[in-house]
Amino acid sequence: MIKKNLVYASSLLLMLLVASCSSDGGGDDPIIDTENPTINCQASINVSISATENEAKVDYTTPVAQDNISASVVQTSGLPSGAMYSIGTTTNTFQAKDAAGNTATCSFDVIVTRDAPSSNNPYFVGNDPTPTGKKWTKIDNMSDDFDGTAFDDNKWHRNPSTDGFNWIGRAPGLFESDNVTVSDGNLNITVEKFAAPKTVNNIEFTHGGAIVRSKEVAKYGQYYECRMKANKTIMSSTFWIAFKQNCNTGPVRKLELDIQECVGRVHDGTANWAADWANSYHSNAWRHQRDCDTEVNESMQSPAKTVMTEKNNSRFFVYGCWWKSPTEILFYLDGEYTHSITPPTDFDLEGHITMAIETYDWNPVDEAGSIFATGSFDDLTTKYDWIRTWKLDNI
Numbered sequence: 001m002i003k004k005n006l007v008y009a010s011s012l013l014l015m016l017l018v019a020s021c022s023s024d025g026g027g028d029d030p031i032i033d034t035e036n037p038t039i040n041c042q043a044s045i046n047v048s049i050s051a052t053e054n055e056a057k058v059d060y061t062t063p064v065a066q067d068n069i070s071a072s073v074v075q076t077s078g079l080p081s082g083a084m085y086s087i088g089t090t091t092n093t094f095q096a097k098d099a100a101g102n103t104a105t106c107s108f109d110v111i112v113t114r115d116a117p118s119s120n121n122p123y124f125v126g127n128d129p130t131p132t133g134k135k136w137t138k139i140d141n142m143s144d145d146f147d148g149t150a151f152d153d154n155k156w157h158r159n160p161s162t163d164g165f166n167w168i169g170r171a172p173g174l175f176e177s178d179n180v181t182v183s184d185g186n187l188n189i190t191v192e193k194f195a196a197p198k199t200v201n202n203i204e205f206t207h208g209g210a211i212v213r214s215k216e217v218a219k220y221g222q223y224y225e226c227r228m229k230a231n232k233t234i235m236s237s238t239f240w241i242a243f244k245q246n247c248n249t250g251p252v253r254k255l256e257l258d259i260q261e262c263v264g265r266v267h268d269g270t271a272n273w274a275a276d277w278a279n280s281y282h283s284n285a286w287r288h289q290r291d292c293d294t295e296v297n298e299s300m301q302s303p304a305k306t307v308m309t310e311k312n313n314s315r316f317f318v319y320g321c322w323w324k325s326p327t328e329i330l331f332y333l334d335g336e337y338t339h340s341i342t343p344p345t346d347f348d349l350e351g352h353i354t355m356a357i358e359t360y361d362w363n364p365v366d367e368a369g370s371i372f373a374t375g376s377f378d379d380l381t382t383k384y385d386w387i388r389t390w391k392l393d394n395i
Helices: 002-022
Strands: 045-049 055-058 071-077 083-086 088-098 103-114 134-138 173-175 180-183 186-190 192-200 203-214 223-229 236-242 254-263 280-288 304-307 317-325 328-333 336-341 352-357 381-394
Touching (some): 045 055, 186 203, 186 352, 223 236, 223 254, 254 317, 280 317, 280 336, 304 336, 352 381
Parallel strands (some): 173 203
Antiparallel strands (some): 055 083, 071 088, 134 381, 180 186, 186 381, 203 352, 223 317, 223 381, 236 254, 236 352, 280 304, 317 328, 328 336
16 A cells, blocks of 8 residues: 555656646646546356346456556446346446546446246245145146147137137127237237227127137146236236136036236226236136125135236246145245235135136226237237146155
8 A cells, every 4th residue: 555655646746747847937737637547347247047046146357447647446336246146137337536536437237047947847936835745747738838830729728619618708808719829939819909890799899809728627736837928908918717607507606716917008097906917916816706606795805916026018927826725825926936815715616727818997998009000919919938737746
């Protein structure tokens, strides 16, 4: 430190001598240092970690400043070398500053990404809830990676007239099977605005969506997950389990297990309670009221959600649900536990995995709905990279 101070003092003395010798008329005006230092940062750093990790240790060399006299360097944002970096992009910024107050800055990014989840196990990050002595086995008839270009009619219904529910959609959105395709490794459900309204069962429909259901039945004790990216419209993007109900043949209870139900966009006309539905992981367990269900006088629900900092349509998210028992349901986002539900009634019936892209009266089509005419295929499409269902077996 003493040596550096001597060097700095000598430099200042030299500047004063030069100013004294070169000034016109022998004045005492000092030379003012107006030259900025220079500093150069390295290129961005990309780090890939396993699908079950949350962060990575990142080392780098702190940039050095160059100056006509001398300059110091401080980090003004980001994390130091050797720190643990979380998933996502962290920007490291450094500032060089000399004694006269001249500055310069540079930045570089540290980008940490996870590897894709394994297709051999459910996606869990951190605490693995798998019971001791058990293992997860994939149920092929309710799992699909959507490779190739052909929709698998052996596993899924896409025509509402054949799936046993006979639900054609909620006006103004009509379910149409030709809006369902498979391409680029995804199941695609694309929304549309009709060139002219369509009337079905004396109901007028102006927009098209679609519904896809599993042919195999879903049961409690199993784990359900999908990797989904929502569309960007007022219409929904969903992953849930639907249960059939019949007042004559049973079951009398009408249940519904929503794993993820969101919309692509909200607006001024959206109901207040749904203001965050474009950036939330929203789940619910319903017992709907039916005339023959004399045990309840009104529909009952047990909602739960995790509000996200990202839009549901910004990227693919992995939504997971462990329907652990008739009285306990656990939910996971990108492999991490987020929330739980205790259903309003025992969830002990069999249902069907369902992906419905529909309209809602509480998030109606608005005047800014021109995206239906101008949006790209990606804007108008809910994409499912994969759907996987698992059961527990003994090791």
